[in-house]
Amino acid sequence: MFPIRDHNPSGRTPYVTWALIAVNVAAFLLYWPQLDTERAMTIFYFEWGLVPRAVIEGHHLGGLLTSMFLHGGWMHLLGNMLFLYIFGDNMEDRMGPVPFLLFYLASGLAAGALQIAADPYSIIPMVGASGAIAGVMGGYLLLFPRARVDIFVFFIIFFRIIPIPAWIMLGLWFGLQLLNGVMTPADTGGVAHWAHAGGFIAGLVLTVPLWLRLGGPAFWTRTHGHPPHPVARYALARSRVPTVRRVK
Numbered sequence: 001m002f003p004i005r006d007h008n009p010s011g012r013t014p015y016v017t018w019a020l021i022a023v024n025v026a027a028f029l030l031y032w033p034q035l036d037t038e039r040a041m042t043i044f045y046f047e048w049g050l051v052p053r054a055v056i057e058g059h060h061l062g063g064l065l066t067s068m069f070l071h072g073g074w075m076h077l078l079g080n081m082l083f084l085y086i087f088g089d090n091m092e093d094r095m096g097p098v099p100f101l102l103f104y105l106a107s108g109l110a111a112g113a114l115q116i117a118a119d120p121y122s123i124i125p126m127v128g129a130s131g132a133i134a135g136v137m138g139g140y141l142l143l144f145p146r147a148r149v150d151i152f153v154f155f156i157i158f159f160r161i162i163p164i165p166a167w168i169m170l171g172l173w174f175g176l177q178l179l180n181g182v183m184t185p186a187d188t189g190g191v192a193h194w195a196h197a198g199g200f201i202a203g204l205v206l207t208v209p210l211w212l213r214l215g216g217p218a219f220w221t222r223t224h225g226h227p228p229h230p231v232a233r234y235a236l237a238r239s240r241v242p243t244v245r246r247v248k
Helices: 015-034 038-050 052-054 063-069 076-097 097-118 130-144 165-183 194-212 216-224
Strands: 002-006 148-155 159-166
Touching: 002 076, 015 038, 015 052, 015 063, 015 076, 015 097, 038 063, 052 063, 052 097, 063 097, 076 097, 076 130, 097 130, 097 194, 130 165, 130 194, 148 165, 159 165, 165 194
Parallel strands: none
Antiparallel strands: 002 148, 148 159
16 A cells, blocks of 8 residues: 555645655666675665664764665665655645755654664664655645545555545554554664654654744644645546447
8 A cells, every 4th residue: 555646736846856856866876786795785885874873973974864865775766756756746835945955854864863762773774765755744744634645555456546635644654653663673674663753753843833834723724634725636547448348
């Protein structure tokens, strides 16, 4: 189950969102072909990823920033860029390009900070834009809680696209990060759930000033949690394959 689009068109071209996607993809294409052995991959991620113990000891502090633009594989990259593409344009539209970029980076730094706090002596490198993108999702939840998001559901042979309110999709996602963070033993590698949770909380908190400028509770009353403009309408194109009727 994952989102494929929202029904919330932005009012301006999201240049920063597109630039962030381009930088992430370009960085991946530059280093990924070079990591042809496990040793090369280990050395690279230790040098440029976020290693909590190294940060605690005052080493490789730049990893707090560079780790946001690294990914562990194609699916990791494509999944993150999809989420950024869906939710980033609306946040950039509301914040403006430069504030949105600063917001994105601050959310990523907060995500790394919570991951370090959760497991300060871990020597497992953390990479990925997930924490920063989680911040975008947290801000989106505050501004557009009832915007519709199309979810692609796939279960064995059953698949369907289901529109649901953003607060359900984002709330479930955040709850899963907390649950998995509590249940996953420390220093076992895998998904950095606490980084996701930290980024989400930071993004929500950092969006509060904008929400208040828009009217705070009055903004919600005015929009009822929906995007403050007509929602985008999507429809599947009519099939060009002729209908063949059953012969009795």
